Amino acid sequence: MNIEKAFAITLKEIRNQKKLSQESLAFASNLDRTYISLLERGKRQPTLTSLFFISKALNISLVELMTILEVKINENK
Amino acid sequence: MNIEKAFAITLKEIRNQKKLSQESLAFASNLDRTYISLLERGKRQPTLTSLFFISKALNISLVELMTILEVKINENK
Numbered sequence: 386m387n388i389e390k391a392f393a394i395t396l397k398e399i400r401n402q403k404k405l406s407q408e409s410l411a412f413a414s415n416l417d418r419t420y421i422s423l424l425e426r427g428k429r430q431p432t433l434t435s436l437f438f439i440s441k442a443l444n445i446s447l448v449e450l451m452t453i454l455e456v457k458i459n460e461n462k
Numbered sequence: 463m464n465i466e467k468a469f470a471i472t473l474k475e476i477r478n479q480k481k482l483s484q485e486s487l488a489f490a491s492n493l494d495r496t497y498i499s500l501l502e503r504g505k506r507q508p509t510l511t512s513l514f515f516i517s518k519a520l521n522i523s524l525v526e527l528m529t530i531l532e533v534k535i536n537e538n539k
Contacts, residue, residue: 388514430509437465447532451524 391457393427399443399453400425413442468534470504476520476530477502490519 386394400410400421407425411418415438423429431439440450463471477487477498484502488495492515500506508516517527 388511392510430511432507432509433469433513434465434507436510447528448525451528455524 386458386460388454388458389427389430391454391460392431393425395450395454395457396421396439397425399445399450403443405443410439410442414438463535463537465531465535466504466507468531468537469508470502472527472531472534473498473516474502476522476527480520482520487516487519491515 400407405413407418407421410416411421414421414435416435420429420435424431424435436450437447440447443450477484482490484495484498487493488498491498491512493512497506497512501508501512513527514524517524520527
């Protein structure tokens with residue numbers, strides 16, 4: 386699976402697991418809600434800094450986020 | 463240390479450890495040499511896709527790259 390799609394799915398899954406709305410994730414990561422929505426539809430690419438703030442807002446480390454993402458990328462290669 | 467600076471230092475350190483020039487890293491990751499130089503000076507932010515291709519070119523996983531980066535971020539907090 387390509388990385389943009391894998392990240393979109395991963396972000397949505399973790400956000401839902403954490404029972405966060407796009408609004409509250411956006412607020413907690415100091416990003417715009419529409420940006421979160423675009424990320425979850427694979428329409429935008431996160432920068433490293435956005436990834437950093439999103440992982441903090443999701444209460445997981447960057448390493449955990451990348452671990453989940455790499456599993457997703459390799460899922461249906 | 464802020465994440466931009468931490469990534470700049472991390473990228474340069476790993477590239478040197480792997481004995482790669484900016485040129486060869488740029489070629490292997492299908493990115494422009496000036497972009498690699500800007501990343502190493504903290505003047506640009508990598509997107510997730512650039513991180514993915516850079517980690518492949520450095521022959522490490524995204525998770526390994528983020529692990530080294532997180533150590534660097536926490537080094538002189």
